[in-house]
Amino acid sequence: MSADDARKFSLDTYRNLLAELTGQGYQVVGFDAVDPASRHLVLRHDVDISLTLAVELAEAEHALGYASHYFVLVTCEQYNPATQAGRDALQRIVSLGHQIGLHFDAALECVEPLEERAASEARYLSALAGAPVSMLSFHRPAQKWIDNPASLAGLPHTYQPKYFSNIGYCSDSRGGWWRGAPLAHDAVKSGTALQLLTHPAWWIDAHRSPAERLADYLERRQQELTRDLNANVVITHEKGK
Ligand SMILES: [Zn+2]
Structure with missing residues (x-):
């Protein structure tokens, strides 16, 4: 695919993709219910950039009657799930019927x-x-x-064979279907289960390339950080210097 194809990602094309799959008999199920031999579709989202964008996708899925999995980092620079906005976003996603999982950065060097x-x-x-x-x-x-x-700490993970190699797996990493689109996946052609990983940041706002989406995000984040500084830090300018 080309960068232009990545521009076609939007909430509308996401809805259309799900409509196409359910039209082929796919049923959206959670990880705990997936049967490899069935037309089961597990919707997974790794939240790498913004909980605000995750909420938008969660709302869109809920409106269609689908429940999915949102995996959230607690160790990233881009958002903080413990702020008021972060907690509100998490609780909104839960209230829409989705499940929250831990997005875990195993590469951190910790004591x-x-x-x-x-x-x-x-x-x-x-x-x-x-x-x-x-x-x-x-x-x-x-x-x-x-x-x-x-498992790690008793928690099953999304790359275990039962969720990864025993069923189909398709991801929008780097903002495109670089390794093939879901509708062309062998699992879909044969009518068997598929884990579909999508990252919310690539689907909100229509007709933008991955680079444009990241630029938009950074601009919004800069505004948020500026507002936060103005609200929480009083800067006094010393005179006479
Ligand atoms: Zn990630």
């Missing part, structure tokens, strides 16, 4: 063992969302986690 950190991040996120967090998705997963059946 506590990986297992303990995953458990504590999941507990923390659950408290912020006011909902259980019972699943994990690795952020930029190391090869060792791909197709690895082991």
Whole structure:
């Protein structure tokens, strides 16, 4: 695909994609209910950039009657799930019937063992969302986690064989279907289960390239940070210097 194809991502094309799949008999189900041999569609979203954009996608899915999985980072620079806006976003996503999972950055160098950190991040996120967090998705997963059946801190993860290699898997990484579009996927051609990973930031705002979407996002974020500084930090200018 080309960069121009990536411009075609929008909430409308997302809705159309789901309509096409459900029109072919696909049923949207959660990870816990997926049957590899059935036309089951698991909708997963990794929130890498903005909880605000995630809420927009969550609203659109809810309006269509679909429940999906939103995996949220607690260790990223781009958003903070513990702020008032972050908590409101998480709770809104939950109230729309979606599930919150932990998006986990295993590459951070930390003093506590990986297992303990995953458990504590999941507990923390659950408290912020006011909902259980019972699943994990690795952020930029190391090869060792791909197709690895082991759970981490008792949490199943989205790259376990039962969710990854035993069923179809399709992702919009870097803002495009660079490894093939879902409708052309072998799983869809054969009418078997598919995990569809989409990142909210690539689908909100129509007709923008990935680079344009990121530029828009950065402009909005700059405005938010400026407002926050003005509201919370009083700067006094010393005179005579
Ligand atoms: Zn990620």
